[in-house]
Amino acid sequence: MAAAQLTSTCFLPSFDGLRSSTSKAPSVVVSLPFRSLTLRSTRGLVVKSATTVAPKYTSLKPLGDRVLIKIKAAEEKTVGGILLPSTAQTKPQAGEVVAIGEGRTIGEKKVDIGVKTGTPVVYSKYAGTEVEFNGLNHLILKEDDIVGILETDDVKDLKPLNDRVLIKVEEAEETTAGGLLLTQSTKEKPSIGTVIAVGPGPLNEEGNRTGLPLSPGNTVLYSKYAGNDFKGADGSEYMALRASDVMAVLS
Secondary structure, eight states: OEEEEEEOOOEEEEEETTTEEEEEOOOOOEEEESSSSOOOOOOTTTOSSEOOOTTTOOOOOOOTTEEEEOOOOOOBBBBBBBBGGGGGGOOOOOOEEEEEEOOEEEEEEEEOSSOTTEEEEEEEEOOOOEEEEEEEEEEEEEGEEEEEEOOOSSSGGOOOOOTTEEEEEEESSOOOOOOOOOGEEEEESEEEEEEEEOOOOBBBBOBBBBOOOOOOOOOEEEEETTTTTEEESSSEEEEEEGGGGEEEOOO
């Protein structure tokens, strides 16, 4: 019986600062025990995951501790100027706050939203619900899903919010203990770095900030797969993660 082969190529996203870059994964070959197989082109198929708000609705007011963010447009070119196809443009992690909720009540204390409209922010990679409103892409999410405020194009200037911490990642070892030179693909991802900035800390049961047990300049060991990773303007790697994902302070 003849076998048909399907070759599937996928793109794995990575974040270069707040820019988009792609790496091509190996092709996967699947054999199907069919005598014949006809494949139709799906080039014209577009899947939209965002909820579209009809034009008759002219305002959108978030409730509680939710925030509406206008998503920053995806980069259409790489840093080197190469034009990216739409399939290779990764989901942005930055945007501008355009509306906020009334806040929340903790105990007997009313806690307002910690960001104002017009504030440029960075948010968690998979947070919130996408909404197409007034012809533009937005994201509605909880305030706690906002990682920090970023008023420049360099992630080293990020001001973490709540219990978030910004860490500059220690550079990966270039050689093994025996002196063998490591290639880029075999370098172990570091989980040690230097704290650059810390947030004000989480809220306790009375609605007060408790602070964090970390300070800028601390060298720390953190959970390897936690947080969001970024690349700074100087090429350095940064991590923005929750303080609870920091496991130890090194000295």
